[in-house]
Amino acid sequence: xxxxxxxxxxxxxxxxxxxxxxxxxxxxxxxxxxxxxxxxxxxxxxxxxxxxxxxxxxxxxxxxxxxxxxxxxxxxxxxxxxxxxxxxxxxxxxxxxxxxxxxxxxxxxxxxxxxxxxxxxxxxxxxxxxxxxxxxxxxxxxxxxxxxxxxxxxxxxxxxxxxxxxxxxxxxxxxxxxxxxxxxxxxxxxxxxxxxxxxxxxxxxxxxxxxxxxxxxxxxxxxxxxxxxxxxxxxxxxxxxxxxxxxxxxxxxxxxxxxxxxxxxxxxxxxxxxxxxxxxxxxxxxxxxxxxxxxxxxxxxxxxxxxxxxxxxxxxxxxxxxxxxxxxxxxxxxxxxxxxxxxxxxxxxxxxxxxxxxxxxxxxxxxxxxxxxxxxxxxxxxxxxxxxxxxxxxxxxxxxxxxxxxxxxxxxxxxxxxxxxxxxxxxxxxxxxxxxxxxxxxxxxxxxxxx
Amino acid sequence: xxxxxxxxxxxxxxxxxxxxxxxxxxxxxxxxxxxxxxxxxxxxxxxxxxxxxxxxxxxxxxxxxxxxxxxxxxxxxxxxxxxxxxxxxxxxxxxxxxxxxxxxxxxxxxxxxxxxxxxxxxxxxxxxxxxxxxxxxxxxxxxxxxxxxxxxxxxxxxxxxxxxxxxxxxxxxxxxxxxxxxxxxxxxxxxxxxxxxxxxxxxxxxxxxxxxxxxxxxxxxxxxxxxxxxxxxxxxxxxxxxxxxxxxxxxxxxxxxxxxxxxxxxxxxxxxxxxxxxxxxxxxxxxxxxxxxxxxxxxxxxxxxxxxxxxxxxxxxxxxxxxxxxxxxxxxxxxxxxxxxxxxxxxxxxxxxxxxxxxxxxxxxxxxxxxxxxxxxxxxxxxxxxxxxxxxxxxxxxxxxxxxxxxxxxxxxxxxxxxxxxxxxxxxxxxxxxxxxxxxxxxxxxxxxxx
Numbered sequence: 024x025x026x027x028x029x030x031x032x033x034x035x036x037x038x039x040x041x042x043x044x045x046x047x048x049x050x051x052x053x054x055x056x057x058x059x060x061x062x063x064x065x066x067x068x069x070x071x072x073x074x075x076x077x078x079x080x081x082x083x084x085x086x087x088x089x090x091x092x093x094x095x096x097x098x099x100x101x102x103x104x105x106x107x108x109x110x111x112x113x114x115x116x117x118x119x120x121x122x123x124x125x126x127x128x129x130x131x132x133x134x135x136x137x138x139x140x141x142x143x144x145x146x147x148x149x150x151x152x153x154x155x156x157x158x159x160x161x162x163x164x165x166x167x168x169x170x171x172x173x174x175x176x177x178x179x180x181x182x183x184x185x186x187x188x189x190x191x192x193x194x195x196x197x198x199x200x201x202x203x204x205x206x207x208x209x210x211x212x213x214x215x216x217x218x219x220x221x222x223x224x225x226x227x228x229x230x231x232x233x234x235x236x237x238x239x240x241x242x243x244x245x246x247x248x249x250x251x252x253x254x255x256x257x258x259x260x261x262x263x264x265x266x267x268x269x270x271x272x273x274x275x276x277x278x279x280x281x282x283x284x285x286x287x288x289x290x291x292x293x294x295x296x297x298x299x300x301x302x303x304x305x306x307x308x309x310x311x312x313x314x315x316x317x318x319x320x321x322x323x324x325x326x327x328x329x330x331x332x333x334x335x336x337x338x339x340x341x342x343x344x345x346x347x348x349x350x351x352x353x354x355x356x357x358x359x360x361x362x363x364x365x366x367x368x369x370x371x372x373x374x375x376x377x378x379x380x381x382x383x384x385x386x387x388x389x390x391x392x393x394x395x396x397x398x399x400x401x402x403x404x405x406x407x408x409x410x411x412x413x414x415x416x417x418x419x420x421x422x423x424x425x426x427x428x429x430x431x432x433x434x435x436x437x438x439x440x441x442x443x444x445x446x447x448x449x450x451x452x453x454x455x456x457x458x459x460x461x462x463x464x465x466x467x468x469x470x471x472x473x474x
Numbered sequence: 475x476x477x478x479x480x481x482x483x484x485x486x487x488x489x490x491x492x493x494x495x496x497x498x499x500x501x502x503x504x505x506x507x508x509x510x511x512x513x514x515x516x517x518x519x520x521x522x523x524x525x526x527x528x529x530x531x532x533x534x535x536x537x538x539x540x541x542x543x544x545x546x547x548x549x550x551x552x553x554x555x556x557x558x559x560x561x562x563x564x565x566x567x568x569x570x571x572x573x574x575x576x577x578x579x580x581x582x583x584x585x586x587x588x589x590x591x592x593x594x595x596x597x598x599x600x601x602x603x604x605x606x607x608x609x610x611x612x613x614x615x616x617x618x619x620x621x622x623x624x625x626x627x628x629x630x631x632x633x634x635x636x637x638x639x640x641x642x643x644x645x646x647x648x649x650x651x652x653x654x655x656x657x658x659x660x661x662x663x664x665x666x667x668x669x670x671x672x673x674x675x676x677x678x679x680x681x682x683x684x685x686x687x688x689x690x691x692x693x694x695x696x697x698x699x700x701x702x703x704x705x706x707x708x709x710x711x712x713x714x715x716x717x718x719x720x721x722x723x724x725x726x727x728x729x730x731x732x733x734x735x736x737x738x739x740x741x742x743x744x745x746x747x748x749x750x751x752x753x754x755x756x757x758x759x760x761x762x763x764x765x766x767x768x769x770x771x772x773x774x775x776x777x778x779x780x781x782x783x784x785x786x787x788x789x790x791x792x793x794x795x796x797x798x799x800x801x802x803x804x805x806x807x808x809x810x811x812x813x814x815x816x817x818x819x820x821x822x823x824x825x826x827x828x829x830x831x832x833x834x835x836x837x838x839x840x841x842x843x844x845x846x847x848x849x850x851x852x853x854x855x856x857x858x859x860x861x862x863x864x865x866x867x868x869x870x871x872x873x874x875x876x877x878x879x880x881x882x883x884x885x886x887x888x889x890x891x892x893x894x895x896x897x898x899x900x901x902x903x904x905x906x907x908x909x910x911x912x913x914x915x916x917x918x919x920x921x922x923x924x925x
Contacts, residue, residue, distance in 0.1 A: 058560060060543065062544040076518070076520045080525065080526070151731070385851070395879070396862075419861065421880075468923065470923060
């Protein structure tokens with residue numbers, strides 16, 4: 024390959040051809056619709072721990088060879104590498120698709136959006152507006168490298184997000200639900216989108232009636248499914264080789280050590296059939312796998328990509344992901360969750376004298392170097408004497424991942440996954456978060472109401 | 475790949491056949507080179523060369539969009555059929571407009587030919603200097619976890635069958651440095667960036683000094699007691715809030731009834747010390763341009779004039795609906811996007827107070843350096859925010875210690891009426907298409923949650 028002529032010991036070609044479709048409906052009317060085709064290629068070359076990445080959508084052979092030489096020249100002086108013969112890797116498709124997006128016209132999608140809209144609008148007179156977004160995509164990737172990998176994957180995904188806005192006077196609160204899967208349009212036969220619409224509307228109406236959240240340090244119960252965003256932010260990012268390799272993560276060099284309460288077992292699993300964050304192979308051509316991250320509180324593994332794996336002297340865990348050919352891949356999460364425990368949700372609530380119950384979480388962020396995280400509670404309640412009391416709004420949870428993990432003192436038995444888009448160094452990618460209901464003995468809760 | 479002119483002719487001919495009356499192609503291409511240095515070697519070297527073509531067409535008063543990144547015969551057919559299908563499901567009652575052009579356009583030169591001559595070696599050198607400086611400044615600098623120098627060029631061309639043909643070329647350079655400092659078990663991190671159109675204006679040493687000073691200054695940070703405090707939002711934090719809530723000024727949001735500024739034109743929405751400007755021709759703006767995404771001539775405008783709301787931001791559609799002129803705020807995130815309304819370069823005009831003056835006036839208060847999690851902890855509709863924050867505690871006019879693990883909560887609209895002093899230190903946040911900027915602001919009081 025031209026890429027290794029000047030320098031470098033490994034080269035990789037990533038080619039992507041992707042079809043996207045987006046529709047937006049506001050209060051029952053389709054306001055915008057877009058579709059399109061992304062097409063381009065990325066060339067990556069390693070020289071030891073260093074890497075060069077070049078991408079283009081001028082993908083004719085001459086331009087790619089020119090780009091490869093230019094990119095390789097940046098590693099001039101690095102020791103050369105051998106080129107292995109390409110071996111076609113064909114892994115059985117673990118994520119079968121039955122209704123490809125292109126087989127249905129836009130009216131089919133609009134029909135589903137209308138169902139969701141009518142359900143949410145009809146839920147309560149306080150619902151003033153419903154915003155629905157329908158996306159589907161069909162991404163074909165081809166990955167070839169000088170180690171002989173020649174792999175292809177076809178990722179079909181769809182998601183419908185429903186935002187219901189409740190209003191009273193000038194005050195507005197929103198409720199959100201956004202189910203999605205690595206699936207074709209058969210996804211909507213498997214779920215009843217109206218249930219999600221109703222839930223988004225219920226949440227918005229609940230929150231318009233909520234008082235400001237008190238602030239201070241409390242026990243916090245975080246419900247299952249998207250509640251797993253706490254683990255994703257507070258811990259998951261710090262277990263990505265992206266921050267572990269350069270030892271900027273609080274969890275670097277901690278394999279085999281206790282980093283969490285013994286109730287915590289956690290996985291990253293890119294193999295779950297048709298799950299939002301799944302794929303057959305990662306964006307470096309490595310088959311995805313189920314990686315044990317934490318076993319009963321003991322750190323067992325990281326999410327590793329090829330380049331950072333070199334620095335860490337660890338094999339890839341099939342975690343090299345990227346938004347598109349416009350990004351060099353790096354280690355990312357796929358479907359990442361705290362595994363189910365022994366307590367029933369009812370037991371957890373009943374055992375809490377005073378605290379906050381976060382039924383739905385919003386998003387959040389973390390600084391992987393310090394572990395400081397923050398995230399928003401979208402629907403929260405006061406818990407008093409073992410009972411869920413009045414709803415509270417505007418709560419933000421802050422803390423340090425390494426401390427929170429040790430303070431998880433109850434883990435429920437109702438594991439579920441929720442869908443999100445995770446933004447980081449290699450772009451915005453679909454990722455599932457997940458957990459059963461958990462209780463953290465103490466988190467700093469920020470709200471607008473004083474103590 | 476075929477030439478754009480030929481492609482345009484084929485698309486417009488095929489589009490006319492399909493029943494489109496008005497049609498437009500929005501072309502955008504960019505090249506970028508970025509180098510990342512890690513411990514004295516070039517760790518990452520990225521080259522980008524890409525672009526795409528967004529098509530929109532009006533069919534029976536409805537607009538349909540589609541895009542491609544590849545100019546071939548398949549794409550001609552795909553653009554037209556997909557855009558048609560999208561147009562046919564649109565139910566918006568707003569009449570779409572494809573624009574024939576403004577009477578005249580301002581001069582704006584956003585391209586510095588000297589910058590294009592800067593070699594990769596010079597960028598690598600600058601990055602190495604910046605990294606070395608950071609390590610040399612303080613022995614507590616454990617690692618420089620990000621050290622990047624980049625430059626890029628952008629080209630935009632809008633061509634339609636109403637006679638519009640506009641193009642604009644711009645370039646810019648930027649650098650970013652983030653350091654992790656450690657003292658005992660305490661780890662802190664801080665990042666700084668700079669943008670410029672003249673390579674010599676990138677002050678690597680200054681950036682390293684600021685990042686290291688801030689990160690080490692934050693060592694030993696602890697929380698504070700919960701309560702209401704006077705708060706100085708340093709320019710970074712003030713910019714984060716203005717950016718988060720800039721959508722309140724969008725006429726699109728006002729018309730959809732999701733802006734609290736609805737019905738407030740001409741009213742006092744902020745203290746008289748606050749003047750907010752939107753200037754698409756800001757000289758240092760990396761996305762400054764003589765025309766907006768619909769081809770409307772750019773002009774600077776005062777959005778809030780000494781506290782009074784003087785205009786919303788409009789594109790052609792929202793302006794027609796309100797019976798006013800477009801303010802030239804049509805925006806497209808990229809060729810993939812639909813036309814929306816967005817600020818261009820929006821900033822709060824600086825006042826006269828220095829940061830020290832503001833601190834000196836406080837008996838007890840907090841300087842907030844920056845806010846975290848604005849994408850989740852702030853509600854752009856209600857104006858409510860509750861965000862993770864860090865900074866310094868001020869007592870008797872002097873900084874006494876660093877503060878972290880707190881949240882700051884309030885409402886953006888009521889906060890604008892509580893601004894007591896406006897600083898003289900206007901700066902702009904990380905450019906993301908728009909550049910948003912603010913000086914430091916002294917706020918009478920905000921709710922702080924700590925312990």
